Amino acid sequence: MASVTLGVIGCGGMGSDLARNAQKLEHANVAVVSDLDEKRARTLAEQVKSTYYLDYGALLARDDIDAVLIASPPFMHRQMTEAAADAGKHVFCEKPMAPTVADCDAMTQAVTEAGVKFQIGHVCRYHGTHGKVRELVASGAYGTPTTMIVWRIGGGWGDSHPNWRYKLAESGGTLMEVNAHEIDFMRYVCGDVANVSAIGGTYVQTRHDYPDVTLVSLQFTSGAVGFLQSGNASAIGGYGGRVDCTEGSIDFPAFWGGGATIDTKRFDGEREEIAIGDLDFETPVKAEIRAFVDAILDDTDTAITAADGRAIVEVARAAYRSIEEGGAVISLG
Numbered sequence: 203m204a205s206v207t208l209g210v211i212g213c214g215g216m217g218s219d220l221a222r223n224a225q226k227l228e229h230a231n232v233a234v235v236s237d238l239d240e241k242r243a244r245t246l247a248e249q250v251k252s253t254y255y256l257d258y259g260a261l262l263a264r265d266d267i268d269a270v271l272i273a274s275p276p277f278m279h280r281q282m283t284e285a286a287a288d289a290g291k292h293v294f295c296e297k298p299m300a301p302t303v304a305d306c307d308a309m310t311q312a313v314t315e316a317g318v319k320f321q322i323g324h325v326c327r328y329h330g331t332h333g334k335v336r337e338l339v340a341s342g343a344y345g346t347p348t349t350m351i352v353w354r355i356g357g358g359w360g361d362s363h364p365n366w367r368y369k370l371a372e373s374g375g376t377l378m379e380v381n382a383h384e385i386d387f388m389r390y391v392c393g394d395v396a397n398v399s400a401i402g403g404t405y406v407q408t409r410h411d412y413p414d415v416t417l418v419s420l421q422f423t424s425g426a427v428g429f430l431q432s433g434n435a436s437a438i439g440g441y442g443g444r445v446d447c448t449e450g451s452i453d454f455p456a457f458w459g460g461g462a463t464i465d466t467k468r469f470d471g472e473r474e475e476i477a478i479g480d481l482d483f484e485t486p487v488k489a490e491i492r493a494f495v496d497a498i499l500d501d502t503d504t505a506i507t508a509a510d511g512r513a514i515v516e517v518a519r520a521a522y523r524s525i526e527e528g529g530a531v532i533s534l535g
């Protein structure tokens with residue numbers, strides 16, 4: 203196989219982004235897209251010059267499709283992954299892997315038994331700031347992490363979003379639908395999480411059936427500690443963080459360009475300032491699909507595995523449980 207033929211399931215915002223980026227790869231081709239909404243399916247099919255089906259089962263029945271990119275609402279990821287694995291297709295699944303750990307386990311079993319590749323769309327690993335912070339920590343130049351703090355807060359979904367985003371059982375709530383990225387980033391930098399506690403509640407976004415403010419404390423198996431501020435109840439919002447390590451600190455007050463810098467300082471006084479706008483990296487969605495396609499062609503492990511996807515869902519679920527139990531410490535694993 204010199205090239206991978208892809209089918210895209212779900213032609214909303216993210217499915218369209220995945221399809222358009224996949225079509226730019228030299229060793230991949232989007233042959234079919236699928237959505238229950240015909241206008242969406244037809245529009246995307248025209249853009250990427252593919253055919254379309256309303257029934258994703260018809261896409262899976264095609265022998266020429268090697269792999270699927272799943273970009274449906276999170277509560278559908280399990281049934282679609284199981285069906286795709288059953289049909290012998292490799293699976294790239296958008297984050298969060300699924301809203302429950304049980305669903306993640308069923309998906310893992312399905313792809314393992316079918317012997318197909320599985321990658322989860324924790325795309326932040328391919329973003330400039332996230333990648334640079336991880337690289338700086340992994341270099342060892344700052345020692346080992348003691349504390350990682352990340353905040354990502356916003357003002358809510360507004361009224362234009364589909365209903366599934368307001369339901370914990372369908373979206374996984376803010377901690378999965380948004381902060382799957384930040385939890386993955388913290389785990390990518392600091393390693394596995396040993397235990398979780400959280401406080402929070404619903405203050406502004408009463409349309410949600412999940413908290414709109416969540417403060418999550420993490421203890422990593424390394425002994426490092428972490429703190430995530432998550433929420434949809436901030437008019438100003440913000441996205442940034444820092445990692446303090448045994449020999450120095452890395453401060454990233456923002457994640458995107460706009461003049462922002464990553465600032466580092468070692469205890470010996472050495473400083474570095476890295477302009478985020480100058481970071482050189484491939485379009486992140488294109489890079490993550492490239493990694494998936496390469497894993498298929500080279501028959502290697504995928505870059506971001508089912509175990510990675512499950513770990514994030516486990517942390518988020520533990521945080522929600524901790525809130526219900528008044529901030530109890532929940533041990534994982």
Ligand SMILES: NC(=O)c1ccc[n+]([C@@H]2O[C@H](COP(=O)([O-])OP(=O)(O)OC[C@H]3O[C@@H](n4cnc5c(N)ncnc54)[C@H](O)[C@@H]3O)[C@@H](O)[C@H]2O)c1
Binds near residue numbers: 238257275297
């Ligand atoms: N990586 C990122 O940065 C990022 C950004 C946005 C969304 N996402 C993820 O992508 C996924 C989709 O999010 P979105 O924003 O594109 O949602 P969306 O609501 O815009 O799109 C979902 C699409 O799935 C379609 N769909 C539903 N049931 C289907 C079925 N049975 N067969 C085929 N299509 C079906 C819907 O009609 C809709 O068009 C979610 O898991 C979300 O968390 C990831």
